[in-house]
Each structure stands twice: as C-alpha cells, then as structure tokens.
Amino acid sequence: MDITAAVARGAQVPLALETITLEEPRADEVVVRIVATGVCHTDLVTKSVFPPELPIVLGHEGSGIVEQIGSAVTDVKVGDHVLLTYGSCGTCTQCTTGAPSYCEQFVMLNTSGGRTDFTSPLSIGGERVMGAFFGQSSFATHVLVGRRNVVVVDDDVDLVACAPFGCGVQTGAGAVANVMRPAPHESIVIFGAGGVGMSALLAARALGVENVVAVDLSAERLAVAKELGASTVIDGAAEDVVAQVQAATGGGATFALDTTAANPVIANALLALAPRGTLVLVGLGEAAMEFEIGHLTGNGKAVRGCIEGSCDPQEFIPQLIAWHRAGKFPIEKISRQYPFSEINTAMHDAEIGATIKPILVLPTAD
Template identity: 50%
Template sequence: MNITAAVARSKSEPLTIEELELDDLRPDEVRVRMVATGVCHTDAIVRDQVYPTPLPAVLGHEGSGVVEAVGSGVTSVVPGDHVVLSAASCGVCSQCMSGSPTYCENAYEQCFGGRRTDGTTSLSSNGEQVSSHFFGQSSFATHANVVERSVVKVPADVPLEKLGPLGCGLQTGAGAVLNELQPAAGTSLVVFGAGAVGSAAIMAAKVAGCTTIVAVDLHDSRLELALRIGATHTINSGSADVVSELKKITGGKGVDYAVDTTAVPALLTQALDALAIRGTIVLVGAAAAGTTVPFEIGESLLKGWTFKTVIEGSSVPQVFIPRLVELWQQGRFPLDELVRTYEFKEINEAFADSASGVAIKPVVVF
C-alpha cells in the first residue's frame, strides 16, 4: 500500500514528507494506522547520525494507533485494537528470556539497524530502499508494519493522541524511578534535566512517595512546570551552585537518589558530589560513544554509592505502559501537562521546538 511518511534523507537536514510504498506483513508483524507519535531526542540524534541508522530512513519510535491487520503468527492483538508502540527486542536472547527486554543483546540491530532481521526493509520509494523498523516501528508515517514485540494493547476508551510518548520518553523517566530505583516513601530524589524524561521521573517520584523531589534545569518555565507536577524544590543550574543548594535542601545529608537525563559529564559529577551515603545515580540520557565522566574514588569510597545506566526505564513495556495509563486515568501521572501537539506537516517545527526547549514533549497528530 502507499503511505505518507517523514523521511530523513541527509545528515542533520529537515525531514521531507513523501509518499512511500509499504510492503506486505510478515507473520510476526502488525499493521498499525498511526494516530499520534512523539518526537524524541533519540530521533534527532539519529537524524544527525550520532547513531548511524542507514539513511534514507523513516524514524519515530513513540507511536500510538489502531491495528488494521495482523500477521499469521500474531496472537496478542486483533484488528481494531488500540495500541502504543515501544522498543523492539528479539525475544530469544538471555536478557529477553529473563524479563529484561530493554537490555536485549540484539538491541542495536532491532532498534537502529533499519532492516528486518532477514535484511529486508518494509519501505521503498520507486525501487529505492528506505530504512524501516526503527525501534521495530518507524512511526513517522501514516501506517507501519510493526514487530509484535513492540506492540502494547491499551484500553479503547483512552485517547490515543495522548499515549504515544509512553512508548519511550515517559516510560524511560518513570521506569528509572519506579522499576530501577524503587525509592522508599520519605526519601529524596533529584532530577537533572526537566524535559519530558525528567518530568516523567518527577511524576513517578511523587507516585513512589518521595517527600523531597528536586528539579534542576536551565529553563525557569520547565522548573515552574516541575513544581506543578510533583517537585518540591527547583534549582536553576545557570544561576545557582547546584551541589550547595542540594545539600541545603537535604539538611547537609545529600540526596538519596539522582536521575540524570542530560548525559552532561559535569552534571553527573555534581550529582555524585551531592549524593548521600549509600545513594544511587541513574543515567538515562544518551551521550555520544566515547563520552567519559571523572569520578572521585578516594573520599567517595566511604559513601558506598551506586552508578547505573538505564534503558527504557528497565521496563517490560506490555506490563509497565498499562500501569502508566492507569496512573494517568487516576490523575496521578499528568502527562497532559507536558504535551504540545503538531500536525504531521509541522514535524520539523516539532523537532526545532524540542531542541530549543519551547516544547517539552512534542506530539505529532495524524
């Protein structure tokens, strides 16, 4: 069938809206008519070839939509089901089999390879191959053939326009707190970077019962939003000494948990300096390969601190995303506060607004 898609053709150049051909479903695939898709920082760094998915490519990995057809081997959904799309995984490696699909041993091929595992792509333009199956989906298109392991069924009475960001960014931030850190009620947590991922971590910290929740960012508008969705304190890192402020907020003890969404080495060093004894730092931000962070290991030995890297919130999407939907329905995960919507033709504006900070979570609605 013919579809309309936003195609990344050249490094760091705007996407172009084009008509493409979508091939036939494979037995393990689901054809989804897209209703909405989030625009994520990962899409931008792949467009810019920090992660080299072969171009031309259709990106997008926070899709939501309606199932139109299923392959012969698909059992989890049927035509008409409403779905959110998340990261792909192979399902057969030791990590997938032990319940950690976001750490799939074949994750790079599954998410960034631009091809099915048999080497084919579902998208073409007058005989030219166009990379597909980005994170198993390539949701910057009106329709996509999506691998079944990327598909999460959600209730039909929940507006799909709101749910796309759950597939990556919001799952990442919330899962880093609820799945990985699992903070006890009454503890303290700081989030570096109050964008979409950081905002999700703030909301999750409130759900978990943290009583000191600090947002750190350069943009006052984001810090104001952070206070509305769960933060108890904010720090503008451009005008304040972050470490001394965190020590002051915690009465000199330091923070129990830190979530870094920026991958800026200097901020990670600040997070360590502000950490309490037995504290934990979680890094969810994506940095270029080869990025390093200097950590002091003399005096800090006495802290017994932990550093973790976390992908996709250490989630099993088919389990965790429905939980986030339920929290949203209860008013405890107010993702609406983060979203700014764009028409499909405005997708490059959505990228620009995300980069400038004008929009916290841009969502393209088809």
Template identity: 45%
Template sequence: MSTAALSAKAALVRKVGGPFTLEDVDVAPPRDHEVRVKMVATGMCHTDLVARDGFPVPLPIVLGHEGAGVVESVGSGVTTLKAGDHVVLSFNSCAHCPSCDDQQPAYCFNFIPNNFSGVRPADGSSALSQDGAQIGGNFFGQSSFGSYAVAHERNAVKVDPQVPLELLGPLGCGIQTGAGAAVNSVGIKKGQSLAIFGGGAVGLSALMGARAVDAGAVIVIEPNASRGKLALELGATHVINPKETEDVLGRIKELGGGGVTHALDTTGIPAVIAVAVETLLPNGTLGLIGVPPPDAMMPGNLMSMLLRGVGVKCITEGDADPQTFIPRMIGWYKEGKFPFDKLIKKFPFDQINEAAEASEKGDAIKPVLVF
C-alpha cells in the same frame, strides 16, 4: 491478515542533517508475528533527531519511535492482538537472548540491530518501499513517522481504548524512560528522596514517576525558568536554577537534610554528573540517562563514593518491559497521579520540521505529531 501493500504518507530523511521530507511510500502487509498499524499520533524524541543528524542509520529512512494507533491487520502468527486494537509502539527486542529471557528487554543483547539497523535483522528487508526500491524502516521496530507502520507483536502494547491515542505515543520511549528510571532503575520507594538534574521530558517524567509511588522530597535542577515552574506544578518539592545558585551541591544538601537517597542525571554533562554523585546519602544510587560525549569518563571521587557505598546505574529505556510498564503508566494517569499530558504540544504531521525545531529550541518539551 491483509495481503496487500498500502500507500502511506511518511517523513523521510534522505541526507544527514535532514530535513524531513513528506513522501508517498508503500507499506507491506505484516509478516507472521508483525502487525500493521494505522497511526493516530507519534511523539518526537531526541533520539529521532540524533539519528537524523548522523547517528549511523541507513538512508533514506523513516524514523519515529513513539507511535500510537489502531491495528489495521495482523500476521498469521499473532496471538495477542487483533485488528481494531489500540496500541502504543515501543522499542523492539529479540525475545530470546539472556536479557529477554530474564524479562529485561531494555538490555536485549540484540538491541542495536533490532532498533537502529533500518531493516529486519533476520533477512535485511524492510516493510517500506518506494517505486520498488527499499526504504529504511524498522526504526525501533516501528518507523512511526508515517501514516502506517509495521511493528512486531512484542513491541506493540495493547492499551485501554478509552484513553486518547493522541496522548499515548510518548509513553513508548521518552516518558517511559524517565518514569522507569525513577521507579524501576534506581527503585525509589515511598518517602525516599530524589534529585533530578534536567527538567526536559525525561527529567519531568522521572519526577511524575517518583510522585506516582509517593516519593518524599524531589528536587529538580533546571536552568529554564518555565520548566522549573512546570516541575513545581508536577509535584517537585524544590527547584534549583543553577544559573542563579552559586553552590548547587550545598543547596541540595541543605534541602535534603544532608543529601538525597537517589539522583538522576538527564544531561550527560560530566561536570553535572560529578555534582550529582556527591549529592547521595550513604547507600544512595545515581542513575545516568543523558547521552555523554563519546570520550567522557565517569567523574567523581572514588574514595568519597566508596566511603558512602553509593552506586551508579547506567539506564536504557527506564529498565522497562513495555508490555507491563506502559499499562502501569496509563493506570497512574487514569488515577490522576501521572499528568504526562502537561508535557505535550501537538503539531499536525505535515509540520514535522517545525516540531523538530521547537524541540531543539526548547519551545516544546514533548512534541506530538497528529495524523
């Protein structure tokens, strides 16, 4: 293992609302079960912007949680990785709670401290510092908005070195969440139908996941015409523009022969969720991925839901275990069944604020910062 700190260029958030400021920081060597990674690229996710704009994290902090890079050094207790390995960094988990013991790390009982506290939960430390002062790090167990990042062995996933690392970062969160929502969370199977409300990175990833397992009809409801066109290119059987369709529910039922077996909401908008739950055929399942307003209640007619026996599943990280699901997605990509690269728009790392703006305006579905 390396015993020396390294200097890195990182994007810091110093006040609520940003901007990201590029500064030099020191990155400590990895501890026993940690790895230090030289970043090649990192995706930008909506959660990064939510944290920048006020979700409670300690400031100053280095955000970023869709990193991909090459292992530079490993701690003395690391057994699954070595220097030179290509890795994708994903969310962190504690490895010892009931959910982790059941191979469900997305529902780790300690998810918040392991991913949002800005420190190592065990002792309140950070691998990042500047002029001797601690800088918030460990965001999703990585803080990948920097040229080096320290992650834990369990949230660093070894990947095929033949696949370009510049593409792979978003598999660690946004794309994993969408594809996993379809394949793992609601468990869509060959020939079954799906309605996806929202055609952003998560919704389109759900579409690709459904296609990868040979789902039947997949209907995407999306007001942005260019995203609707991309959905068709990615395999949607139908796209509905809610701005141009008076009765979205009626149209879904018409296209789906009475409804769909599964639905996913990526918007978090209660009025949209109320429509989504009514699209379901008997014994259907609705998955909720979008972040709702804090005071929102579950909309929907309980008698209608009861008579159809439909279920609602709230989803975190696509119910994925990154150590197995990220390689599965890469396998689909290599087989030509999961063209997630079509979602990506690359930006040089020093254009991080431009990437954030493009994400917020909808000009980029999945910005990826390249070092």
C-alpha cells in the same frame, strides 16, 4: 501499500512528507495505522548522524489502531488500540528473565535501520529506505511492527495523550519506579527537566515521594516542575548547585537521575548524593569521564545505567495508563500537540526546548 511518511535525508535538510511503500506483514508482524506519535530527543540525534545517502523514517513513540496481522499473530486482532514501544527478540537471556530493555539484539532491532535480516519494510520506487526505527518508524501514517513492539490497550485510552509512553516517558518514569524504587520518605534529585526528567518527576510523585528536586537551565521548565510537584527547583547554572541539593535533601539525595549526559552535570549529581545514594544514568553522551573512586568506596555510592526504564513494556505501560486514569500522571501538562504536517516545527521546538514533549497527531482515516 502506499503510505505517507516523513523522510529524513540528512542533518541539515527538513523532513519531507513523501509517498512510500510499506511491505505486507510477515508472519510475526502487525500493520498499525498511526493516530499519534511523540517526538523524542533520540529522533533529533539520529537525524543528525544519518547521512543523506541513507534516507530514514524516524519516530518511535507511536500509537494507533491495528489494520492487519501476520499469520502467526494470535493475541492481537484487527481493530485493537495499541501503544508501540521498542523492539526485543524475546528469546535471549535478558528477554526470558524479564529484562527485555537489555535484549542482546537491542541495537540491531532498534537503531540499525532495518530488521535483523538487514531488510527494511520501507522503499520508494524500489529503492530501500531505512526503516524499523525502534521497530516502528512511526513518523508515518502506517507502520509495520513486530508483535513484541505492540502493547494492546483499552479502546478508551487516549491514544494521543499517551503516545509517548512507549519510550521517553517510560525511560524517565521507569528509572524511578523500576530502578530506584524509592520509599516516600526518601529523596530524589533530577538533573534535566525535559520529557524524560519530567516523566521521572511525575512517577516519583505518583509513588508518593515528597522530596523531589529538579535542576535545569530553563526557568520556564523549572516553573512547570514546581507545578507538577517538585519540592525544590534549582537553576542548573548556579555555582552552588550541589550545596543547594544537599540543603534541600538534608545532606544529600537518596537518588539522583541524570538525563543530560553532560559530564560536568553527572559529576555534580554524584556529589549531590547522600552516602549510599544511587545515581542513575539514562542519557548517551561522551564515551568516558573521570571521577574520584573514593566517592564510591568511601561513601558507598553507586552509579548504574538504565535503558528504557529497565521495564517490560507489557507490564509498565499499563501502569502508566493506570496512573494517568487516576490523575497521577498528567502528561498533558508537559506535552503539546502538532498536526503531522507541522513535523519540522515540532522537531525544531523540541530541539530548542520550546516544547517539553511534542506529540504529532496524524490525519484521521477516511
């Protein structure tokens, strides 16, 4: 079928809305008409590294309505409302033990530009276009996804507001809910109040954590963080960031989350922890950094990575929706909607930080 998609043809070239061919679904695949899709920092990074000779359709926080199902799909039906998430194989040790975000085929399924058999579901005039980005390529009117990318939701779920739940939101919120698992009396410091950091803040507050510190360079974002329940906000450019965190948390935070992937910030996050505190890293930055081993051996601190909130989307996305229904996760306060035709504006606003979480709204079906 012919669809409209935003095709990336190099770092310096704006995305172009083009007519593109989408394959028919294979046995385990589903065709979804996209209603909305979030713009994630990973979209920006990937656009900057894919060369012009490898055109790609990005987007990986889609929501929509199922229009076709493959012959082997039995638990999703045409007309179902769905949120889309990352791909996982379902058969490796990580997947079968409840940790699909650490799937042994994660890279191939999500960032290779195609399926595991090296094919792409997208083409223009018979020429391959890199697709299946995070199993979706949701910067398009329709997508072809694997069954494991699909989370079926109730028909009354707001598909626009909740579109980003499948990646950036679950990354931040899951880091708190699934990795930190804080008690209400414990403290959290979040470095970087973008979409992921704000989602972590919302999750912490939904779990009843009172002492949540937000650190960022933007006064505007810090004001939003304060509105969303941060107990203390700190200018990340201050020389005494660590001292301010320690003062706000009674000697150091129980948990720290770094969303910046900047080595100097990570170093501060480690210093800002209380003894036996845990630093969780969710960003991809420099390949290595130096730190004093004594911070770990002498104080019992821990540093660990986290992919996609260490969550099973089939379980965690319904939790996010439940929080949203209860008014505990007001994603609308950090998001802004853009028509699909303004995708380049949304990408630009995300890049410069003018919008915390852009959401693209697709044209309604005829």
